[in-house]
Amino acid sequence: MVKTPTVSVHDVARQAGVSIATVSRCLNKPEAVRPQLRDRVMAAVKSLGYVPHGAARALASHKTRTIGAVIPTVDNTIFAAGVRGLQDFLSSQNFTLLLASNNYDLEEEYKQVEALVVRGIDGLMLVGTSHAPKTIKLLQDRGIPFVETWSFDEQSPNPTIGFNNKAEIAKMVQHLVGLGHKTIGMIAGETKDNNRAEARLVGAKEALVKLGIQPLDHLFIECKYDVDRAREVFRKLWLSTPQPTAIICGIDVIAYGALYEADKMGIAVPEEVSITGFDDLEFSRLVHPPLTTLKVPSYEMGNMAARKLLEAIEFRRTPQSVRIDARLMIRESTARPRQR
Amino acid sequence: MVKTPTVSVHDVARQAGVSIATVSRCLNKPEAVRPQLRDRVMAAVKSLGYVPHGAARALASHKTRTIGAVIPTVDNTIFAAGVRGLQDFLSSQNFTLLLASNNYDLEEEYKQVEALVVRGIDGLMLVGTSHAPKTIKLLQDRGIPFVETWSFDEQSPNPTIGFNNKAEIAKMVQHLVGLGHKTIGMIAGETKDNNRAEARLVGAKEALVKLGIQPLDHLFIECKYDVDRAREVFRKLWLSTPQPTAIICGIDVIAYGALYEADKMGIAVPEEVSITGFDDLEFSRLVHPPLTTLKVPSYEMGNMAARKLLEAIEFRRTPQSVRIDARLMIRESTARPRQR
DNA sequence: TTAATGCTTGTAAACGCTTTCAGTCGAATT
């Protein structure tokens, strides 16, 4: 591992016979330099293999051309498309993405955000609207623009990009009730530190009430985002009285667990019980039966987050909120309840 | 978005009544400062909410406490566990992870690596052993330690952490041949820019030859990492003559496509055809039938990469290679071939 | 011809921190 002495602006300047200021200008504001000279400098840059020193650059310019993102987990593809959407736009604008995950924990999220801030970021994408107050404070104190995604909430004091979780889950409830279901259960995500899960849980109950059906509290159970846990809960729900004819799952992964357990238990889906998801992961159309779910516009949200963030940075203002709805994907895991 | 003037070492120093040097020492080498003084400084840090400026720090110390990783894609959970393994160890050591993806493209990989280098990284994790020469050169010129993962290759001039793709796929071939299969096909990943896919393809053929079976070239087909493409290829393979009794898939996702298409076509798995994967994603035990596959030690590889990288940084030497084998997971998608 | 006007380019001062080096101070040694 031999380390060649790193080439700096000085080396480039010497080779091109100009001052370091000119080299810097060629790289940052090329139109301010005479073409002929610029070519000479660029040739020197190339021949020496000069790569600027980001830290020095950041220190001097107060800009990092870096955006941070803290997502709950990388373990599951829910956020993958969102990250891609973010990344795509960022790299088209020559920005870099710094990615961190918080494992659905607000304290951990704060740590990650702090680490990102230390490292230097010009903007940040967060998921959801539950955050530690100090997280938001840190961002505000440093004047770092940020957006909250996977949610759209006009009430929120912070800019949000996404959909209204209550409204979306209501679509699903309507679909189910429309099919004739009256006894509906739910395997919700854990609501602690996760207001998306909470909004879905509350939203489902509210929607039910609105349609004249009294939700049965013991049929609404929270569950970790884990297939095996979901299987247990499904089992429990199936053994409840009255037995639900439809089960709404907080996310697709939970629905996979429910589907799997139903199969194991010999329960026919959708004949004996309808099951629904939320996300529309790639596999949701491949499971058996294909899952009725809500298609979350992940890519679009990530992409929009990038746009709004860069806009905010450029014009030095708070990013704007944007609403992007989810879409109900009706497949074969839902049907009219069997008469019993 | 009101920006409070950022607090610097000077502010902390003033409040604590010490010099900036002492503040810096408290943060970086606390044992070099008298406890009493240190406490005073730390109190000032806390009360002012001081967060160091990473760029300035990096510039002065030539260290970033940041490790980069370039993975092929975030769209699929193959690399997720690896990233988690990396992340876990890094954050335990107060290092930050910078993640980028290259979409299985070497040119793109170079760009990402360059961006990371500019941004400042102390070490880098790459996936696979196919890289653009200039990528390796850049790293070597800058003296940045790196490891190649998802592969173990003693021949490679660079440190590799992972398993031997040829040897692993041979395990699968042996399993199949052991069951009595003689006509074996393969849906391999695209080998362009991806030597893992290539090693698996070549390795499968070699293993077959070794077991006295002549591989039939037209039964070995390359395919994008995409469920729908895999379905097409499966169909094609099934319609070949002679018809394969077992199909090895380059990765689990391809196997999902094969499984799905088999189901659609009314072909019983494993009775009429055995199907195998490579990765052991979480869903592989949930598909129908549960998939026989090779469990890739992703978490361990990522974790080991982090360890070796930090070690290399600390002792200023090239990281060491480590071999971590995959494990054959025999489930229900493979069985003895039906007599015909 | 001369002064004014634009463009370019160079000089030098930050940017916020780390780290070397020299110096201070109290305790231990003689």
Place this chain on the structure above:
DNA sequence: AATTCGACTGAAAGCGTTTACAAGCATTAA
């Protein structure tokens, strides 16, 4: 009591860029 030594602390020199600001040089207008 003088000397030595060690443990701390502070002053100051960078680290590699960017970016006012000043200066130079044509070119144009007067």
